[in-house]
Amino acid sequence: MNKSKRKLTESELQLSESLRRIWLAKKGELGLNQEKAGAALGITQGAVGHYLNARIALNTETIIKFAQLLHVEPSDIDPNQVVKLGRRSNPSATTEDVLQGVSNASGTQSPIPPHRTTVPLISSVQAGGWAEVVDNFQPGDAEEWRETTAKVGPNAFALRIEGDSMTSPAGVSIPHGSIVIVDPDVEYTNGSIVVAKLIDVQEATIKKLVIDGPNKYLKPLNPNYAPIPINGNCRIVGVAKKVEIDL
Helix, strand or coil: CCCCCCCCCHHHHHHHHHHHHHHHHHHHHHCCCHHHHHHHHCCCHHHHHHHHCCCCCCCHHHHHHHHHHHCCCHHHHCCCCCCEECCCCCCCCCHHHHHCCEECCCCCECCCCCCCEEEEEECHHHHHCHHHHHHHCCHHHCCEEEEECCCCCCCCEEEECCCCCCCCCCCCCCCCCCEEEEECCCCCCCCCEEEEEECCCCCCEEEEEEEECCEEEEECCCCCCCCEEECCCEEEEEEEEEEECCC
C-alpha cells in the first residue's frame, strides 16, 4: 500500500534552507562531505542529503548535532533554539565528544542524544529484491524515511507488517501495522526474526527462523498459522533488529 510522504511545513523548509546555506559555507573549510558528515553524526550519507535537501524535517537533536559538526550555534540554524554550545578547539573530535560539552539554558549538562539513523520504508515486493536494488535506490523510491534508534548498517530498511501471522498471544509479538527495522548485513541464527523471500512468491515475508538439525522452517508467531519448511527455496533478505509501532 502506498503512503504519501508528509510535506514539510514552511518553517521546516526554512530550517532546511538555513542548514543548507551554512553547510555550503562551511564544508570546504572543515573538509566535510556528506559521507564524512553521516559518519560523524551517526546517520547514513543519504540521510544527510535528505536533511540538506528538505526531504526530512530537522528536529532539535539533529540541529544540535549539525551545529556541533559545522562549528556554529544551533540558533544560527534555528533562531528559536536557546541551547548554547561550548566551542570546540579540536576539529577532529567526534560528535560524541562534542556533545559532552553541550549545555542547556540553565547551565546544566545535557545528556547525549541516543544514536539515530534514517532508513527507507519499503514495500514487501521491494524487500524481496532488496539486494539487487539497494545500490541504486533513490529517495523517491521509498514510501517514507523513518528515523530510528536501532543500531543498523548502511543498507538497512523498514518494512510495515501486514496481516496477523506474526501476532502472538504471548511473548514477542509483531502486530499488523507495526514497523520492523531490518538489517541485511546481520548474520542470522536459529531463532532470528528474518525477512525472507520464497522463490515462487513475489513478496518478502517476515517470520521466525527455526533451525532444527538439517531442517529449517519459517515459523509464524501466531500459532494459528503453520510453519513453512524451507530447503533451497528461500533466500534470507535480512534480520529484524527492532519493532516500532505507530499509535
